[in-house]
Amino acid sequence: MNQVLLIFLPVLFALFVPLLYKTFSRIHTGWFVLLVPLTLAIYYARFIPNITEGPYTSTFYWVKSLDLSVTSYLDGLSLLFSLLITIIGSLVVLYSIFYLDRKKEQLHNFYFYLLMFMTAMLGVVQSDHLISLYLFWELTSISSFLLIGYWYNRDRSRFGALKSMMITVFGGLMMLGGFLLLAQAGGSYSIRELIANGSVIADSPYFIWMIVLILLGAFTKSAQFPFYIWLPDAMEAPTPVSAYLHSATMVKAGIYLVARLTPLFAVSEYWIWLVVLSGLITLFWGSFFSVKQTDLKGILAFSTVSQLGMIMAMLGAAGIAFHVESPQKTIFAFAAYAAIFHLVNHATFKGSLFMVAGIVDHETGTRDIRKLGGLMSLMPISFTIAAIGSLAMAGLPPFNGFLSKELFLTSMLSLKEFSLFNFSTWGPILPWVAFVASIFTFVYCLYFLYYTFMGKGNTSKLPKKPHEAPIGMLISPIILASLVVAIFFIPNVIGKYFIKPAVLAMQPQLYETIDDIPIHVQAWHGWTTELQMTIGIVVIGFLLFITLKKWQPIYRFVSEKWSLNGLYNRLMRFADVDSQKLSNLYMTGSMRHYLMYMFAFMVVAVISTLFMSNGFNYSTANTAEVGIFEIATLIVMIIGTLTVLIARTRLTAIIALGAVGYSVALFFIIFNAPDLALTQLVIETVSVALFLLAFYHLPKMSRHEERMPFKINNFLIALGVGVMVTLVALSAQSQKLLPSISQYYKDTVYTKAGGGNIVNVILVDYRGFDTLFEITVLAIAGMAILGMIKLRRPKKEKKTHETK
Amino acid sequence: MEVVMSFAIGFLFMAAVYLILSKSILRIIIGTGLLSHGAHLLILTMGGLGGEAPPVLADGVTNMADPLPQALILTAIVISFGVTAFFLVLAYRAYQELGTDNLDEIRRILADDD
């Protein structure tokens, strides 16, 4: 089967979703939709055993002449992401069947957007062509916008949707700029070819710009500090969407991009510093502010931000491996593996946590942690899942989070060992930042778990009487939670089939086969620094959690006005209100003003271009002689025009205009254009009749209200246009840059077109399109006139606009 | 001749723009009429006025006028007729509904309506 076509399978299926929704209204549409990610998951799963023999590619040319193609490129990294997208996608669709009510919700919209997103995301992770990657990237933003705004009659939904769109599309556009620079320097749009061509690109003077621009795209998408602010507001989306887009897949698009381009950019110290620092700051910031939140999904949103920062920091550290000798044997080999491993783990535990948050919301009617509590006995299964998820996130055994957390600490400790790029000075601080952030991670995990399920909550005050969720809703989180436990016990199986092929794709220069990757994950590896750090985290974190009530007030010192959200709001208000003020200054609504701008601009632009490019040219060679008929006609024309200008009655003006028209017809006769002369004569006659007919009903020409400054102003602009046209006409007739095509017409008019009157043959044959469109325009004008005359609004009774 | 024509065309354009910038719809429509005359002559002049015979095949004729500008102008003449007619009817209907042909008046009335 065609790999490229399968990328589009979801969106093609989406076309039938509204039909299915209408036809089978008794069956939840989700059941049909479920088939799509499931099919794809099975298809991609078949690649797992042999993926290192790949990459498997398949190309569909979209615009061949521009070298635009959609290339599906499956290697370890894109396969891993594709599997995440389809497997988590299947679970989320299954969950949504029970979460979204068949009768109350507009399911066709929801699943259409969701399937569109699936295509977009598969496209992002499989595209080899930068432009198609960009297009899919923006499509994820758009489908995310639609999904966040799914409950479009809620203000918060629309606000959140717009915010996420503004920020991610801003990043996307920056990224496009980076891509274009990259393609310019590398001479190709194919990521594979660019990576092969890496050394040339690194020498480009715009190398640093590429890094900054592309990272802006990745950071906005993956909610890195300071762009993370859209993610908490995106929680207005239905919970299945939060679980899917805003924790497991879409926000990882930035991670994917950084991982994918690591072989290209890791040679740069800026890349490493930017990625590591932004990752660590985000990790700390997200975990610190997570404890401040009171909304269940808000806590999870900040924790997602923080975990994304953590993965980002590891990816940055993975770049260091390109700068040390034989990294395979050193501590530097860990970061890449750790990043990918944690990415998988995060998808499992965060997905299940979001689903539990959705269940709590669904069954109790609130997500406010201040109202919740004590649900453990009422919802034991949900509690178990939440406990597994939270403790995995906190980094405790026997859950997969523990393993990847240890690896994370290892890779952060490796920063201390690195001596290039000022890391010897600043490197030792970084593990401490990671340590502190991990403490807060531990605190918010307990915070989430304790205040929802334990403690002394008053369950009778909740909007709904809480009880355990239906089994259908629990299936997906149970599967994810069992994965959380399973991965802890079989980390190296996962490593062999999923993580190592991805690492191989990320650091192709370092390893030949996956067996060269020296990592063997195990829970117990001695009394190491990492283990000591973990114990420290648990102890300090636990102490902080117990004293939470005492130190939580410090969050009040954070001013709302100067927060990033406040900044965003003011920026948006500025863009909205102040730009309108600015444009109102010149957009007066008066047609005359606009015409004046246009004419004035045209005069300045044309005259300055004419002289700056030495386009002005004057020569009297090859000109026709001036004859007495010509001069006589000219005088008639000028007198006619002057009469129009000074005419006091409209009849004079019309007749004078007719005179100008007839003198133009005379010119056509003099200059050997019989067709034109005929047409002009007849048209002028019909026009004059038309003018008279229309003016029969119209008022007298009134010009008394035009004052002197007004006239002078108009005259100056008119004079400018006149001078400009004269200059253009003079230079146009003085130089013929290219031979005219007319000779060809003259030569072939009889032999090829079977005619004798060249003008007519041009009209009906050579340039038939002109004529076809022209009669179309004419017919449209006729229809418009007919419409204006025949179709009228019934006259309003009260409002009669009598003039003065 | 081309030089003289260039100045005449400039003059036509000037008069046309002056009329278009006035407040009365009628003068604006007349202005567009003049503008199209100017444009037609401009195209013709750009192609050169030197031909000695119409661009119709005939025995012994070699120095024909350039047919291409003529074909373009022919199209333009008919289109400008359609556009002028449209403007006229627009002005006529606006006058019927609003009772004025002054642009400022029309804007004032429409603003009051809102």
Add this chain to the structure above:
Amino acid sequence: MKLNNVILKTTTQVVFFMIFLFSIHIFFAGHFSPGGGFVGGLLTASALVLLLLTYDLKTVQQLLPINYTTMTAIGLLLSLGTAATSAFLGDAFFKHYFDHFTLPLFGDTELHTAMLFDLGVYLVVVGVTMIIIQSIGGDE
């Protein structure tokens, strides 16, 4: 605008047919000498305008019950159809075909698909011009 003028009416009866026949001639002559669909159409329209000026709208409509909107539509379809036919025949859009035939009365005549296209132009020009004039003239 009803003009009760005997001289005008009498001349119109003759002149109308002269202009009309001339316009037909101009239309057919178009491929080899000055003329063609535009000029022919405009001339026909001006002949009709003359009729309108002499008699009033109702009389003319009784004399010539033509729906000009339909006429415009037929003209557009004819032009587009002529242009598209070649595409269906496997040639480029807008390719014209012509050949010489010996017809009774006319002798050796060149028949040209461009003529059909031009006929469409003719119909559109007549139709639109008459729509415009009738709309304004007939509006009270």
